[in-house]
Amino acid sequence: MKKSFEFEYEKWIAGTAFLTRKEKGAYMDLLCMQAEKGHMTLQEIKNILNGDFDCWEKLKSKFTEENGLYYNRKLESVKKDKKTKPEVIIDRSKIEQRIKDNKAKFYEDCKPYLEKYPKEMLRAFYNYWTELNKSNTKMKYELQQTFEINKRLATWARLDKDIIKTSTDVITYKELVYKFNQGETDIWDRYEPVTPGDKRSLWKRK
8 A cells, every 4th residue: 555645845845945965864754754653752763863863953843742752743734634545435425425415305396396397397407407517526506606496497498499399387279268168267367378469379377
């Protein structure tokens, strides 16, 4: 298993500008040992530096001492921020569960509109807005600054050229007459022409 820690070379160059090459090498050895073993005792530092322990006089300002143990604060923060593989897997599973839950909720939020819009249109609407982004972390509707499902559906319906053909809220003039003859005498009050002034065009629910 490969082990590593984040190395910001620009900060390294600036932070070690007044160190000799020997001191820089000793400093790097100590950082690598901390990454591997954690906080170090002074004796461990002596063992690591061996014949170069004279470098410690300059290097000790780079380390913090707590309870007899020394460590570099910057490296400590980098190691804490870096997630282990199991943690990444756990985070991924949480994201997938959140997407699953939100997808189910979005589906339920669309259901009440089955009475107003055709099922095929709602399915296309659902598929479009639940599409995942490239990182598979969010759905398209979650990336919008605002999202009111009723308004989005109304816009979708206006742009859907097939909605007039399939919607149960739109019927022909002949169907209106048939319903009237079947006893729905208030049918003319519930519908209006899609094209104003053209009674024999399609009619829509008011």
